[in-house]
Amino acid sequence: MPSLLKALSSQVGRKLLTGLTGVALIVFIVVHLVGNLTLFGPPDAFNAYAYKLHSLGPLLWIAEIGLVAVFAIHSYIGLSIWWNRRKARPQKYHVYSSKGAPSRQSLSSKSMAFTGVVMLVFLVFHIQAFKYGETSMTTIEGVDYPVKDLKALVINSFLDPVMAFAYTFVMMLLGAHLGHGIWSAMISLTLSNPQRSAAVYTAGTVIAVLLSVGFLFIPLYIYFTGGQGALIQY
Amino acid sequence: MKLDPKIPSGPLEEKWSKHLNDVNLVSPNNKRNMHVIVVGTGLAGASASASLAELGYKVSTFCIQDSGRRAHSIAAQGGINAAKNYQNDGDSVYRLFYDTIKGGDYRSREANVYRLAHLSNNIIDQAVSQGVPFAREYGGYLANRSFGGAQVSRTFYARGQTGQQLLMGAYQSMMKMVNEGKINYYTRHEMMDVVVVDGVARGIITRDLVTGELVRHSADAVILGTGGYGNVFYLSTNAKNSNVTATWRAHKRGAAFANPSFVQVHPTCIPVSGDYQSKLTLMSESLRNDGRVWVPRSAGDNRPPGEIPDEERYYYLEERYPSFGNLVPRDVASRNAKQMTDEGLGVGETGLAVYLDFRDAIARDGKDVISAKYGNLFDMYENISGENPYEVPMRIYPAVHYTMGGLWVDYNLMTTVPGLFAMGEANFSDHGANRLGASALMQGLADGYFVIPFTIGDYLAEAGVSTIDTTHDAFASVENEVQERIDKILNVNGDRTVVDFHRTLGRIVWDNIGITRNEKDLKKAITDIQALREEFWQNVKVPGKATNYNKNLEFAHRVADFFELAELMAYDALDRGESCGCHLREEYQTPEGEAIRNDKDYAYVSAWEFKDLNGKLETELHKETLEFEFVEMKQRSYK
Amino acid sequence: MSQMTIHLKIWRQDGPEAKGAFENHTLDTVNEHMSFLEMLDVLNEELIVAGQEPFEFDYDCREGICGSCNLVINGRAHGPKRLTAACQLHMRNFKDGDSIVIEPARAAAFPVIKDLVVDRSSFDRIIAAGGYITVRTGSAPEANSIPVELEDSTFSFDYAACIGCGACVAACPNSSASLFTAAKLSHLNRLPQGEPERQKRVLAMVEQMEKEGFGDCSNYGECEAVCPKGISIASIAEMRRNYVKATLAG
Ligand SMILES: Cc1cc2nc3c(=O)[nH]c(=O)nc-3n(C[C@H](O)[C@H](O)[C@H](O)COP(=O)(O)OP(=O)(O)OC[C@H]3O[C@@H](n4cnc5c(N)ncnc54)[C@H](O)[C@@H]3O)c2cc1C
Ligand code: HEM
Numbered sequence A: 001m002p003s004l005l006k007a008l009s010s011q012v013g014r015k016l017l018t019g020l021t022g023v024a025l026i027v028f029i030v031v032h033l034v035g036n037l038t039l040f041g042p043p044d045a046f047n048a049y050a051y052k053l054h055s056l057g058p059l060l061w062i063a064e065i066g067l068v069a070v071f072a073i074h075s076y077i078g079l080s081i082w083w084n085r086r087k088a089r090p091q092k093y094h095v096y097s098s099k100g101a102p103s104r105q106s107l108s109s110k111s112m113a114f115t116g117v118v119m120l121v122f123l124v125f126h127i128q129a130f131k132y133g134e135t136s137m138t139t140i141e142g143v144d145y146p147v148k149d150l151k152a153l154v155i156n157s158f159l160d161p162v163m164a165f166a167y168t169f170v171m172m173l174l175g176a177h178l179g180h181g182i183w184s185a186m187i188s189l190t191l192s193n194p195q196r197s198a199a200v201y202t203a204g205t206v207i208a209v210l211l212s213v214g215f216l217f218i219p220l221y222i223y224f225t226g227g228q229g230a231l232i233q234y
Numbered sequence B: 001m002k003l004d005p006k007i008p009s010g011p012l013e014e015k016w017s018k019h020l021n022d023v024n025l026v027s028p029n030n031k032r033n034m035h036v037i038v039v040g041t042g043l044a045g046a047s048a049s050a051s052l053a054e055l056g057y058k059v060s061t062f063c064i065q066d067s068g069r070r071a072h073s074i075a076a077q078g079g080i081n082a083a084k085n086y087q088n089d090g091d092s093v094y095r096l097f098y099d100t101i102k103g104g105d106y107r108s109r110e111a112n113v114y115r116l117a118h119l120s121n122n123i124i125d126q127a128v129s130q131g132v133p134f135a136r137e138y139g140g141y142l143a144n145r146s147f148g149g150a151q152v153s154r155t156f157y158a159r160g161q162t163g164q165q166l167l168m169g170a171y172q173s174m175m176k177m178v179n180e181g182k183i184n185y186y187t188r189h190e191m192m193d194v195v196v197v198d199g200v201a202r203g204i205i206t207r208d209l210v211t212g213e214l215v216r217h218s219a220d221a222v223i224l225g226t227g228g229y230g231n232v233f234y235l236s237t238n239a240k241n242s243n244v245t246a247t248w249r250a251h252k253r254g255a256a257f258a259n260p261s262f263v264q265v266h267p268t269c270i271p272v273s274g275d276y277q278s279k280l281t282l283m284s285e286s287l288r289n290d291g292r293v294w295v296p297r298s299a300g301d302n303r304p305p306g307e308i309p310d311e312e313r314y315y316y317l318e319e320r321y322p323s324f325g326n327l328v329p330r331d332v333a334s335r336n337a338k339q340m341t342d343e344g345l346g347v348g349e350t351g352l353a354v355y356l357d358f359r360d361a362i363a364r365d366g367k368d369v370i371s372a373k374y375g376n377l378f379d380m381y382e383n384i385s386g387e388n389p390y391e392v393p394m395r396i397y398p399a400v401h402y403t404m405g406g407l408w409v410d411y412n413l414m415t416t417v418p419g420l421f422a423m424g425e426a427n428f429s430d431h432g433a434n435r436l437g438a439s440a441l442m443q444g445l446a447d448g449y450f451v452i453p454f455t456i457g458d459y460l461a462e463a464g465v466s467t468i469d470t471t472h473d474a475f476a477s478v479e480n481e482v483q484e485r486i487d488k489i490l491n492v493n494g495d496r497t498v499v500d501f502h503r504t505l506g507r508i509v510w511d512n513i514g515i516t517r518n519e520k521d522l523k524k525a526i527t528d529i530q531a532l533r534e535e536f537w538q539n540v541k542v543p544g545k546a547t548n549y550n551k552n553l554e555f556a557h558r559v560a561d562f563f564e565l566a567e568l569m570a571y572d573a574l575d576r577g578e579s580c581g582c583h584l585r586e587e588y589q590t591p592e593g594e595a596i597r598n599d600k601d602y603a604y605v606s607a608w609e610f611k612d613l614n615g616k617l618e619t620e621l622h623k624e625t626l627e628f629e630f631v632e633m634k635q636r637s638y639k
Numbered sequence C: 001m002s003q004m005t006i007h008l009k010i011w012r013q014d015g016p017e018a019k020g021a022f023e024n025h026t027l028d029t030v031n032e033h034m035s036f037l038e039m040l041d042v043l044n045e046e047l048i049v050a051g052q053e054p055f056e057f058d059y060d061c062r063e064g065i066c067g068s069c070n071l072v073i074n075g076r077a078h079g080p081k082r083l084t085a086a087c088q089l090h091m092r093n094f095k096d097g098d099s100i101v102i103e104p105a106r107a108a109a110f111p112v113i114k115d116l117v118v119d120r121s122s123f124d125r126i127i128a129a130g131g132y133i134t135v136r137t138g139s140a141p142e143a144n145s146i147p148v149e150l151e152d153s154t155f156s157f158d159y160a161a162c163i164g165c166g167a168c169v170a171a172c173p174n175s176s177a178s179l180f181t182a183a184k185l186s187h188l189n190r191l192p193q194g195e196p197e198r199q200k201r202v203l204a205m206v207e208q209m210e211k212e213g214f215g216d217c218s219n220y221g222e223c224e225a226v227c228p229k230g231i232s233i234a235s236i237a238e239m240r241r242n243y244v245k246a247t248l249a250g
């Protein structure tokens, strides 16, 4: 029997890892969305949520290291798969086209690497802007000292049309990535029943759209309401 | 040449087991030093390669295709017989034996056929263990069906892919041994000739079809499992690469060729649609269970079939054979179809077809029932012909399907050249003048799995390890001959393509040595074949080089051999002054068109010895008289 | 009978090392009843008579069962029609005046031999690595002593139908041989006979598939769409499950 490492680096193992990390990322992104949507909650909710996270201390670091690892593994394998295909087909077809259903080739599946890379670049920028970005300080209920006013940071950022639309664009790409990704991860993680697979594909598309819309709603709403919309309470 | 069938003595049921007790064994140590060449990876070749390698022999296996799995056996649809009697309907080894002898119209050897029936059960066991997914019943046990008019249900089947599934079983076992290094596996290698030294087969010359290189291979024994020669007709249901080259070259090196004119024609094939037609597609005979065969009563009736009223339709099988009707055996159905088209009653654009009509069955059982039974076949028909058989009757026509003739072998499957064996469709052995449905697969596998592994041991134990290797002069000289032939073919540079010659040859053979034969046509065929062969060597145009992949060159060789075989087929058909099985001589039939077999003068196997080829094929007939100790010869009648 | 004119653009490559290029030909005697390969036969006959070299392409049975043919026609393996091998494709699926591009299957693991003929011996080696059930000739038990549930037997059969044509590889954007490999695994692993070697089989075949230089599977499902036997990619998921089980067991 092969060692676990060998098994994980085999074609099947690699695919299991993209699937696993993909699912982990989906979980992260769902939590992140829920957290972000507290922007539309009571005045302090968003900052309080962020504060709670930060106050986890070492636990957060561990989670963050884990997250970095997941992103790294996911991107590395995803891109190496994409890279490998050049080796596996040195000479391209002059004409190539899909034969249609039941093929799952779509704009979404064909652009995984592109959408992935854009997200990677986005992430660097995003973390720099939001995690390490400069913020004013504010107070929240139940905390005696000032905390970062992330809410203001986010809202101010999205008043800038470039930021708002760039984010919207990336969030659409996220939807595209997940349109194939959610179903694909299930197949990678050995979902083999054909009927269920078809149902998962539909469900995956719906979830992808919901996630994408959920995220892009934030910058668009802020931009178009100038941060003064009824949903945002100060 | 002396023909000694080497049939063991004793009661029929005990001959094989007795023989097994008597054969010599090779010690395990010695097996490792013995090298066996197997040409062909069909059911026969693949099963033999796997089994011999498991026994410990060094094996080299060759095939033309890019993988052993593509051998022509893959195309068999219907099923494989075995005397398991799972259906409790009274089947037995004896009954399978008897049906096969009778089906072959008493022109096969009792002992061989009995052994075949006996081994049939082991084949099913072996295949099931290999994972061949035969049809099963709800309880999980194997299902059977009745096939080709048999009275018992003894046919095992795997949807319409029985051949494919059986071949995969054998191929996979073979590939396992390849992986273990016990088999040298050569794909895209064509055997060009046998090397015979002092009357004993010592190896072969192959051509690497990718590089064109000629390669010598020496061995202690050579086994041919190279399939049938139906492609001599150009159009047949055989795969395009099926050929006679291996067996023909063996014939020219001393192996007798038996019953070359015994060719089975299958009645339910999709008819030819034009000159470009490259092969014919068979549809399962089961269609005749519900379809009714007819032609318009009057010649030149061009109305669409639906507009021809019943009284103007000639349901000729039902009228002529009231008790069997549309279910008469293959040869009878084929012969009658040809007669109809000869009389100008044929239908379709070419006039070379008869209707197979499901109108009444659909009216009786409903479209759903018919579709459940034949849906796949109807789809296949529609895909090829562009017509919907639920609405328009199918058009069918007979096509060449199987060749009973082949290299003469004794009970041990050895040809008249010591050390040279033949199995499967390549030998003449078990089917006499006509093969029963679902028994070719059985024979190929019986030969490969269960006969050859023992009989070759017997031969090798006696012959010992050969000291002749490829440096022997004989190898050089045979290789030279092959090279010269290649050069000769490439240098003709005439006007007509190989396919063109093949098509013309096929038409001569089909018209004259086909479903029915007569002396006048056969004699004419002989001169026509000789003339065309002459022209071939003066006027064939083969493009390309000998040093790379060149399909036309491959085919040119094979067609050249078909030319010689065709002449032999005519001699054989001419010699046999009787009608038996698939061989219908018009001179020997009753006024109603029934075959007249002549057991007094023709109860023999014709084994032809090659003498010379000089514009004309010089050949000598040897007869192996068939003794029937255990069954009584009866006249077939389907009236 | 309607005659059609067809414009062909066909790949010509002299040998494995040679650089290939397309060649254009027009055929105006195409009949709707011809099979695609017969159309190529007609072209080749014309070329030979005109003193040119014909195009080489693989074929044998011409009835969709041997898996020899594997042309990529207008960018689709086996052409436009689903569940149909190139040899069973008839010209009535094309229109008068159509242009058709014909290329060989392209994959590093399927090097071109000549023109449209490629070397698929990598498939043989994948099977050799483990695509079998070990049973010595003669050692098989009585066939009906191993009942197989109908559901398993049907499942197994659906995957045994693979003809090894390689269209899945040709069409896969990654040139993955996953469908071919998984089909054999699903055929053998589900049967009680195949049970004892199940773990060894999946590990060995997956390893060999990778060694041959096929790409990874990204679940594009194009392979299933072009497969003449409709092999489902469910088998690929099944292969992964068996792989996990085999790894954990080891
Ligand atoms: C359409 C069709 C349906 C059939 N259906 C049934 C059925 O339902 N039941 C049944 O019992 N029988 C059936 N048959 C008959 C049966 O399939 C064949 O008789 C049988 O498979 C022959 O097997 P084989 O091993 O002898 O040869 P083949 O399978 O023909 O194999 C020949 C092998 O020899 C190789 N070869 C040939 N020449 C050379 C050479 N010169 N050098 C190197 N290699 C060479 C080939 O590459 C190939 O590997 C059917 C036949 C056809 C055409
Ligand atoms: C950070 C940058 C990212 C890159 C470079 C990237 C890249 C890729 C690539 C190339 C694939 C296709 C793998 C294949 O072809 O088999 C893929 C699959 C996937 N990605 Fe990403 N991705 C990124 C981020 C994300 C994120 C943020 C998520 C989730 C929110 C995600 C979820 C998925 C899922 C679920 C799959 C399917 C996994 C599978 O097929 O098994 N990815 N990714």
Ligand code: HEM
Pocket: A029, A032, A036, A050, A053, A064, A067, A119, A123, A126, A127, A130, A131, A132, A150, A154, A167, A171, A174, A215, A216, A218, A219
């Ligand atoms: C409108 C959309 C988004 C908003 C408003 C948003 C907002 C934020 C904010 C405010 C932070 C800083 C949190 C902190 O410092 O604790 C953050 C961090 C982060 N965001 Fe987003 N985000 C959005 C979309 C995304 C997307 C699509 C991804 C992934 C692809 C993502 C990945 C991350 C990551 C990885 C961090 C760092 C988390 C950590 O280290 O704790 N974000 N985001």
Ligand code: SF4
Pocket: C161, C162, C163, C164, C165, C166, C167, C168, C169, C179, C180, C183, C223, C226, C227, C228, C229, C230, C231
């Ligand atoms: S899985 Fe389908 S496409 Fe792939 S080799 Fe098998 S039959 Fe061909």
Ligand code: F3S
Pocket: C171, C172, C173, C174, C175, C176, C177, C178, C179, C216, C217, C218, C219, C220, C221, C222, C223, C224, C233, C236
């Ligand atoms: S197309 Fe290729 S990516 Fe996988 S699902 Fe099929 S092998």
Ligand code: FES
Pocket: C058, C059, C060, C061, C062, C063, C064, C065, C066, C067, C068, C069, C085, C086, C087, C088
């Ligand atoms: S030629 Fe056999 S499958 Fe196409």
